[in-house]
Amino acid sequence: MKTTDTRTQILDTAQELIQKVGLNAMSYADISAAVGIRKASIHYHFPTKDNLVAALLDRHSPCFFRFCDAILDSPESPEVKLRHYCGLFEATLSSGKQDKACLYGMLGAEMKTLNSPLISQVVQFYRDNQTRLVQLLQQGRETGDFKFPGNVESMAMVIFSMLEGGLLITRADGGVAQFREMVEQLIQVVKG
Amino acid sequence: MKTTDTRTQILDTAQELIQKVGLNAMSYADISAAVGIRKASIHYHFPTKDNLVAALLDRHSPCFFRFCDAILDSPESPEVKLRHYCGLFEATLSSGKQDKACLYGMLGAEMKTLNSPLISQVVQFYRDNQTRLVQLLQQGRETGDFKFPGNVESMAMVIFSMLEGGLLITRADGGVAQFREMVEQLIQVVKG
DNA sequence: GTCTATAGCGCGATAGAC
DNA sequence: GTCTATCGCGCTATAGAC
Numbered sequence: 001m002k003t004t005d006t007r008t009q010i011l012d013t014a015q016e017l018i019q020k021v022g023l024n025a026m027s028y029a030d031i032s033a034a035v036g037i038r039k040a041s042i043h044y045h046f047p048t049k050d051n052l053v054a055a056l057l058d059r060h061s062p063c064f065f066r067f068c069d070a071i072l073d074s075p076e077s078p079e080v081k082l083r084h085y086c087g088l089f090e091a092t093l094s095s096g097k098q099d100k101a102c103l104y105g106m107l108g109a110e111m112k113t114l115n116s117p118l119i120s121q122v123v124q125f126y127r128d129n130q131t132r133l134v135q136l137l138q139q140g141r142e143t144g145d146f147k148f149p150g151n152v153e154s155m156a157m158v159i160f161s162m163l164e165g166g167l168l169i170t171r172a173d174g175g176v177a178q179f180r181e182m183v184e185q186l187i188q189v190v191k192g
Numbered sequence: 193m194k195t196t197d198t199r200t201q202i203l204d205t206a207q208e209l210i211q212k213v214g215l216n217a218m219s220y221a222d223i224s225a226a227v228g229i230r231k232a233s234i235h236y237h238f239p240t241k242d243n244l245v246a247a248l249l250d251r252h253s254p255c256f257f258r259f260c261d262a263i264l265d266s267p268e269s270p271e272v273k274l275r276h277y278c279g280l281f282e283a284t285l286s287s288g289k290q291d292k293a294c295l296y297g298m299l300g301a302e303m304k305t306l307n308s309p310l311i312s313q314v315v316q317f318y319r320d321n322q323t324r325l326v327q328l329l330q331q332g333r334e335t336g337d338f339k340f341p342g343n344v345e346s347m348a349m350v351i352f353s354m355l356e357g358g359l360l361i362t363r364a365d366g367g368v369a370q371f372r373e374m375v376e377q378l379i380q381v382v383k384g
Numbered sequence: 385g386t387c388t389a390t391a392g393c394g395c396g397a398t399a400g401a402c
Numbered sequence: 403g404t405c406t407a408t409c410g411c412g413c414t415a416t417a418g419a420c
Contacts, residue, residue, distance in 0.1 A: 006385080006386095020304050021302070021304045021305050022214070022216065022301060022302055022304075022305070024214065024216040024217050025216050025302065025304075025305045027412075027413060027414085028413080028414070028415090029412075029413075037386075037387095038386070038387060038388080039413095039414085039415090040386075040387070040388080040389090040415090040416085040417095041385070041386050041387075043414085043415065043416080044385060044386075045385090047415080048414080048415080049414070049415095099304060101301065105301070105357075105360065106301055108360045108361065108363075108364050109214060109293065109297070109298055109301035109302075109360055110213070110214055110217065110301070111363070111364055112212050112213045112214075112217075112291060113213050113214070113217045119364075122364060123364050123365045126361055126364060126365055127365065148380075148381055149380040149381065149383075150376075150377045150380045150381070151377075154373050154374060154376070154377035155377055155381075157358070157361070157366075157370065157373065157374045157377070158354055158374055158377050158378055158381070160357070160361065161353075161354045161355075161357035161358035161360075161361050161362075161374060162350055162353045162354040162357055163353075163357065164357035164360060164361060165297075165352070165353035165354060165355065165356035165357020165358065165360070166349070166353035166357065168297065168300045168301055168353075168356060168357070169300065169318055169349070169352065169353050169356060170353075171300075171303070172300050172303050172311075172314060172315050172318060173315045173318055173319065174349075178349065181346050181349070182346060182349045182350055182353060184342075184346070185342045185343075185346035185347055185349070185350050186350055188340075188341040188342045189340055189341065189342070189347075189350070189381055191341075198403080198404095219394075219395065219396085220395080220396065220397090221394075221395080229403095229404075229405095230404070230405060230406080231395095231396085231397090232397085232398085232399095232404075232405070232406080232407095233403070233404050233405075235396085235397065235398080236403060236404075237403090239397085240396080240397080241396070241397095
């Protein structure tokens with residue numbers, strides 16, 4: 001078992017903390033304690049907090065959309081694809097030490113305190129997700145698996161908002177079980 | 193025009209700031225500057241920050257649910273009631289200086305940094321909303337206005353999560369227009 | 385690449401005059 | 403009820419030894 005390098009450990013810890021308490025409540029001291037390194041050493045890898053978060057998003061986004069596109073390009077039915085896509089969000093809720101919301105959901109809440117390059121990265125994540133959902137919904141309509149009124153763009157927004165909001169709500173009350181129930185309900189609705 | 197008392201001005205300002213930047217990013221100094229009073233004077237009205245937030249929620253929650261129940265008890269159709277209910281959320285997005293999300297949505301994101309009495313107040317808000325939605329959805333099903341698969345409890349969670357998430361997402365990208373479009377799509381779906 | 389030490393600032397909160 | 407003044411703390415960030 002090869003050990004993870006310090007830089008990666010810092011990023012992993014920072015991400016977990018942001019998903020748990022938010023960016024504004026997370027400090028270099030928290031990371032320091034968790035990684036077992038001094039605050040100054042973190043500044044060697046990431047001079048400023050903004051550097052750290054930017055690096056975090058640069059790492060996370062491609063990874064997330066690689067998973068995402070693997071689902072979209074799979075030979076499964078649209079219904080199964082949608083279920084798997086929603087599973088990507090459920091995973092953040094149930095993985096690790098629990099109590100975690102979506103990384104970009106947390107940053108979205110703190111958006112007005114973010115510097116502009118970070119804001120763009122968060123907004124782009126939202127747009128890229130909705131683009132994927134539009135494709136998936138369109139596909140499902142063509143195969144006849146999905147039957148819902150209105151246009152696919154609006155429906156994509158309904159679904160994405162529900163997933164982001166659902167993570168925050170069920171983290172506070174109900175947990176993964178409730179989140180799953182919500183997703184299942186959504187799928188029933190999309191199938192018409 | 194009678195002037196608003198200091199205590200109320202502090203609460204109003206604090207609420208606006210929390211909805212904009214979050215509780216962790218809001219300081220007594222910010223309130224001080226906005227109200228035109230010194231930090232120490234705020235401590236006279238609210239000794240600690242927790243006192244302030246608790247007072248804020250104690251004031252907001254009854255007010256919100258009074259509006260909410262007025263909608264539910266009105267003689268309108270279930271569809272119109274649902275539209276008005278969603279309008280309560282849209283209102284926070286478009287009122288005042290813009291850029292505001294739901295008060296409880298922001299606190300939900302920061303939940304893990306809240307002290308327990310505040311956590312309970314936030315969770316209770318979520319539950320009370322979903323209770324109202326269940327009533328409304330049940331009503332609509334009985335009149336035949338609403339036709340959707342699954343149970344009303346799950347559907348209530350879908351709607352509430354969508355509203356909370358939608359406020360965060362559309363605040364970042366799209367604004368009120370997108371929020372409205374999302375709500376309209378939801379209503380189409382609920383009508384079946 | 386990690387350390388000790390510290391600068392400089394903003395925070396919540398308190399004491400005491402008016 | 404509001405003020406000035408200040409305390410003690412935690413934060414991001416930097417300097418410089420090892």
